Amino acid sequence: MELSNYQNTNTYHNATHAADVLQATSFFLNSETVAQMVQDNHATAALIAATVHDLDHPGRGNAFLINTRQRLALLYNDQSVLENHHVALAFQLTLAQNGINIFAKMQREEFIQMRQSIIDMVLATDMSRHFEYLTKFQQVIPNLPDLDENRESNSMTVCRMMIKCADIANPTREWKLCAQWARRIVEEYFFQTAEEREKGLPLTMKGFERETCNVPMTQCTFVDMFAREAFTLWCDFAEIPQLLNQLETNYEKWKSMSTNWEPSQNVDLMISKPA
Ligand code: AMP
Numbered sequence: 073m074e075l076s077n078y079q080n081t082n083t084y085h086n087a088t089h090a091a092d093v094l095q096a097t098s099f100f101l102n103s104e105t106v107a108q109m110v111q112d113n114h115a116t117a118a119l120i121a122a123t124v125h126d127l128d129h130p131g132r133g134n135a136f137l138i139n140t141r142q143r144l145a146l147l148y149n150d151q152s153v154l155e156n157h158h159v160a161l162a163f164q165l166t167l168a169q170n171g172i173n174i175f176a177k178m179q180r181e182e183f184i185q186m187r188q189s190i191i192d193m194v195l196a197t198d199m200s201r202h203f204e205y206l207t208k209f210q211q212v213i214p215n216l217p218d219l220d221e222n223r224e225s226n227s228m229t230v231c232r233m234m235i236k237c238a239d240i241a242n243p244t245r246e247w248k249l250c251a252q253w254a255r256r257i258v259e260e261y262f263f264q265t266a267e268e269r270e271k272g273l274p275l276t277m278k279g280f281e282r283e284t285c286n287v288p289m290t291q292c293t294f295v296d297m298f299a300r301e302a303f304t305l306w307c308d309f310a311e312i313p314q315l316l317n318q319l320e321t322n323y324e325k326w327k328s329m330s331t332n333w334e335p336s337q338n339v340d341l342m343i344s345k346p347a
């Protein structure tokens with residue numbers, strides 16, 4: 073992967089986000105419980121998947137691409153459009169030249185399995201299927217100590233949950249980073265909403281308008297709807313309670329900031345810094 077295959081004009085979906093998700097994945101793999109359940113080949117696949125999982129992200133979401141009938145939406149029949157693109161491009165790039173083919177030394181069967189696992193994990197980052205993956209993980213946890221039965225499929229279930237959590241781990245980062253990632257994603261959504269307004273398209277991310285948005289409130293909503301439940305399950309499993317504590321500390325900060333947030337603070341979130 074070249075850095076240039078991530079679009080550095082995106083405030084959020086750029087190479088730094090990929091590096092952030094890679095770091096989180098690597099951190100999770102260091103947990104003893106995770107290491108015990110995840111097969112070595114799946115751990116390698118997870119690190120590669122994290123690295124490429126948003127490759128060439130255009131800074132617009134799936135719903136936007138579908139509504140505007142873009143080439144990628146037509147190519148992937150409106151199904152996990154971006155996630156399909158990220159992983160397809162990753163393989164196209166690495167297989168294009170012998171010198172950069174990171175799989176060159178693998179046997180055919182080994183490559184097929186590795187490829188399947190990477191595709192599976194990148195597709196798992198589609199947030200429209202978030203609760204499906206959470207439910208599956210919850211169902212599998214009680215059976216995990218039973219190592220021999222379904223070892224492979226359990227390992228993959230853990231990996232899907234792991235990459236999903238790594239992908240949305242920004243609200244569990246120390247406050248300074250948490251606040252910066254929030255400003256980055258919201259700023260990216262502001263541009264998307266502005267384009268939708270300008271072109272008379274449906275608004276795909278309601279509440280993300282520069283003129284009215286309460287940024288701290290968007291973060292409380294994201295935690296309430298997605299992050300808290302995922303990290304409650306994951307932190308318990310991976311025995312990393314400190315992440316959940318940090319999530320709650322950050323949540324309280326956002327909550328207190330939300331009461332006196334003014335939309336005038338949204339003029340340029342990349343330079344204004346909420347305390
Ligand atoms: P991805 O696009 O692969 O990074 O998927 C993660 C998705 O989770 C993002 O596209 C956002 O929709 C959402 N997300 C992650 N972090 C935040 C955040 N701090 N606030 C709001 N949405 C977020």
Ligand code: ZN
Nearest residue numbers: 089125126239
């Ligand atoms: Zn991502």
